[in-house]
Amino acid sequence: MYVHFQTSLTRKFMRRPILPSILARAPGPAGSSSSPMAPRINLQPRRRRLLSLPAVCPCEGIAPEPLLASLVSLAADVASRRGASGDFPVLRRGARQAVRIAGLLLAFLEELTPTAAVPSSAGLALTELHVAMQKLRFLLTDCEHRGARLWLLVNAGLAASELRLALGSVAAAMDALPRSVVEGASVEAGELARLVSDQAWRAVVRPDAGDELAMRSVRSIMDQFRHGGPPEAEDAMRVLSRIGVGSWLECSEEIAFLDSELTARLDDARDGNSYSSDVVLINNLMAFMVYCRVVLFDRIDADQKADPVRPAAAWCPEWIRPETLQCPITLELMTDPVTVSTGQTYDRASITRWIKAGCRTCPVTGERLRTTDLVPNAALRGIIERMLLSNGVSLPDQSSSARHQNHGDVASPAVPSFSASAAAAAELAVAHVVAQFKRGSTEERRKATCEARRLSKHSLYYRARFVEANAVPWLLCLLATTDAAVQDNAVASLLNLSKHPGGRAALVEAGGIGLVVDVITVVGAKAETQQNAVAILFYLSSNAEYAEEIGRFPEAIPKLVELIRAGSTHRGRKNAMVSLYGLLQCPDNHAKAVDAGAVAVLASLLSGDHEEDLAGDTVSLLARIAEQPAGAQAVLACPGLVPRLVEFLAASASRSGKDHCVGLLVSLCRHGGDKVVALLGKMPGLMASLYSLVAEGSPLTIKKARALLNVIHRQYELSRPSSSPPAPVPAPDAGDRVIRAL
Known part of the structure; x- marks a missing residue:
């Protein structure tokens, strides 16, 4: 059986074509990833799928010397792996065996290097060894991937299978080396070659007992969710402990990774590929991690960390202008920057919405787009990613135009992949958050409002669950708090819930319009809090009755006009403009806007040195005001x-x-x-x-x-x-x- 397996692998390698894709170059230093045989870096935003192991074959006819030098670099890289925090979270025994075998291979290759007399007949074996080591490096990189620990746990069987194949390829390639190469170097080289082959063939790679126990615990917890009951905290903590997740921030990393995996599979389905069976599993795992983050951790340990959804100015280095990292459309940090035919860069989600709305012009320059193709701006994405990583935040993979639907929207009730287990876990998490609104301490309310803000921002499903759980009245009560963080999170949560029709109705029925207006007019409120409160008025103004109700508050429209005149930020002025534009759909509000001096303020903006999009908003608002006779007379x-x-x-x-x-x-x-x-x-x-x-x-x-x-x-x-x-x-x-x- 041993001989048959080895021979079949060798025949498979012999039939495999060699791609002339890499030119021989001078080798880099040992351990460097820029060696001539290192895999090419793909600059496209779509990244390698976890546990997929692509490899670049060396070009046909490459000289053995640079190939051997690149192998030394690869083996040194693999041998230096020790896993996250000194160990691998899953497949610990198998991964350690692979690292040890890579160390033996490195010692063997270093015995060959001084001779520099490798015959050309060894090229095929070295080529296949190079491909196998590339796959081994990819696999070990995945096994120590931060944020993917739970996903690797449930896919431990697949990871073990891939690891066995990679080690088998290493053994087959070592056996295929010409005897003259092995024995001609030194006695030690021959012994090391036999040891590498023997260790690689005999390596026992399977999920550890701890992995199996943790996987059974995950299945048991999901069963408990499906039956409507919360799991035991000890069981959930046992799973988290196994994969090395011990903080709120690490839970968030797991959720972000699962979210990106879910988006990628849904994108495949939209592109015409088969609907992945992993979608239901990923939804379940995301709901489990959300429940753990909400219920099991009492403290947010990322208060000082960068948040990808907040403006970049809060953590941008001095040598970068923050506005260059913000999408000109949304004024938020770009997570997937792309460049259009005019040379302007936007976030993929926002420019895709713009194009799908029928606009074929560049939003910044107004030039007609010669093509709607979007070119990924890998350089800018790299700058953003490095900056976020330096602050302890990973940038999720935003690889597809389908992200414009808010990647969390896949959890909406219309999506059948959101199983009963995931739905129950989500409802338990939401119920816990709302309970903290009611009777939690200041610190507990701070965490609860932060969770509500995050969950409601990216998920229609969680948005609906918060509305059904009667969270809106309790969030309105928190607007009067003296804790700035609680107030800020409560306003942002209400903004997210106001995007839901039921959320808008609940806010108005609870008498929340006056409270929101108070947040806008209160002295000392944070600028971001005021901007979010203004945005709430915009969503409410989509209903004519609500717009009329807002206009009855005497300070509402004058405050919006004042924010347009003296807003501290570009985004704040735009929010005030669009909110006032929505309120003007009610004819009674036109006279109030004119009396508040809106025309004079807008005229000063149009006469000043302002950006094109702000001038366009100014003209559109003046056009809405001039629809009524009093407004037209004020303009004239x-x-x-x-x-x-x-x-x-x-x-x-x-x-x-x-x-x-x-x-x-x-x-x-x-x-x-x-x-x-x-x-x-x-x-x-x-x-x-x-x-x-x-x-x-x-x-x-x-x-x-x-x-x-x-x-x-x-x-x-x-x-x-x-x-x-x-x-x-x-x-x-x-x-x-x-x-x-x-």
Whole structure:
């Protein structure tokens, strides 16, 4: 049996094609990962799947010397592995055997190196040994992967099988080495070669007894969840202890890794591949880890760590401008930066939403995208990842455009993969958090609101569970706390829950609008807390009745106008603008916005040196205000505002900005009468801009531009004396013809 297995492996290697993919180069130092035979680094954001072991075959005809030097580097790297915290969390015995065999192989290769007389006949065996060592290195890297410990535990059988195959390949390659190479070096080399082969063939690789016990405990805990009862804390801690998870932060790392695995499998299903059976298992494991993090750990040990969902300025080094790491659309830290055809970089999720909404222009420059292909910005991702790792946070794998659906959304009730066990675990975790809202100490409430903020941000399912658990009234009670961290987390949690229709209804029914407005107007509140409270008003304003109710609070609209005028951050101003825009869907709020000085504030923003997207938001808000007669009169009465709007129409690169600007001018003509039409007809540059939009604008913009042109032409024809000869409407350039828009 031994001989047959060895011979079949050798025949398999002999039939395998050798890919000419690597050029022979000078070898790097021992232990270096930049040796000529090291696997190429894939710069694509989609990363190697755990326990998949790709390997790069050396090029055909490569000289034995660089191949041997690269083998020394590989063996030294594998032999130096000792696992996380001095040991491997799973397959401890098998992994230690592999490391020991790699050490013996390194000693053998170092005996060969001084001779430098390896014949070309040894190339095939060395090539296969090189491929086997690459796979062994990948496998050991996976076994010590932080965040993947629970996933490796439940896949211990697969990992053991891969490890056996890798060690068998090492043994077969050693047996295939020409006898002249082994015996010609030294006696020690021959003994080491036989020892490596014998140890690799005889290595016993299977899940340890502790691994088996932990796996049975996981299955037992999931059964307890399925039957509706919480597991014993000792059983859950026994599993965590086995895989080396002993803190809140390490639980979060496990959840982030499982989340990325789940996203990858769902992406495969969306791409037309078969629906992975692992999806249900991953959901169960995620729910188990969430329950452990919420219930078993009393303290958050990551208060000073960076949070990937928060602005980068909080931890960005001085040599990097924080705004360069933020997506221009969401103003949040990019986790999967991609570059579009105009050269601008965005987060994949936000630019994908933009393109799928039918926009074919660059949000920053307004240029038309020549192609919708997204090129991963590996350099920027590397900078972000290194910065986060230096603060103890790992950047999850955001490899797919499907992430725009909030990767946690896979846990929504519409997804059948969310099993009864996972649902029960989630409900128990949510019930524990809400109980801490009611009767927990200050520290317990701080942790509970942090958990609510995290869980509700990325998961529709947890969002719905919090609403059903009546968490909204308790979170509203926590808005009056003097603890800034609790208040900040409570407002952020309410913001996430306000994205759910039931959450908005619960907030209004509990009388929460006044409390949210109080958070915005209170002196001394954190800027981020105020911004989140303003965003809550935006989601509430999607309902006309709620928008009218918000307008009844006398300080609500004036405070939004004040934030637009003197907001401390770009994001804060934008949040205030979109919230005010939503409130203006209620006609009664128009007069309140005008009385609060919104037109003057917006005019100052349009006249100042501000970014293009802020100017576009300003024009869109002015267009909404001008829909009512009082708003249009306020715009016309503001000194210099109408000429500035005409300049914006000519200079703006934003198609949406041009559309809102034309709509604003149409509203001014409708409510201002012939006097305004005559004024616009004399504006330098307006007619040329309108004709350009008729030729190149979107269908909606073309319709508005034609309407405005027709109004101006009609007014000009009516005002011209009948005895006067026909003359063109004034245009900025001599020789321009006036063509009536159809």
